Amino acid sequence: MQHSFKKYSQILLGAALLLTLSLTYGGKAEAASEGVYYGLHPEVAEKAALVKQIAADQGILIRYTDGYRSFEHQDALYNQGRTTEGPIVTNARGGESYHNYGLAIDFVLTDHYGNAYWSLDRDVNGNGVSDWEDVGNIAKSVGFSWGGDWTSFPDYPHLQLDYGMSVQDLQYWYNQGYYQFAY
């Protein structure tokens, strides 16, 4: 009787372990290829997931709103507020944004319910530093550049990994046919 109980416990433990492993693996697979991570350079997706986790550990919740954008999507965004309705949201045409090469991702601050907060002085973890800047600092610590540092046109939600390449460099290689969306 005792023996069979022990065996039963072992089976349960094994099942729980398998479930944990598959959930972990599933989470990673999702981070690499689905939803807002779709089309991103795998390292960008991986680091973005890490930033989100570190921020949460510091009491700051974020959600990613925008990652890879096709050239066509970027052109449509550029046209908004110029030839189509709505406010102007970008100065970059198709091919002029790191988003078009899967190297940028945008976040927004949220609460536990997923509601978005855009206020620049939000400081939910009460450390005297704006949460946007906290997340920017976390992002920089893992290798991203943060749009909030841009003096001429600050872009607080924007994180990018450029590998030292300018948009002109990326356009050059893209036009040479070397660039493929193989992520």
Ligand SMILES: [Zn+2]
């Ligand atoms: Zn962006």
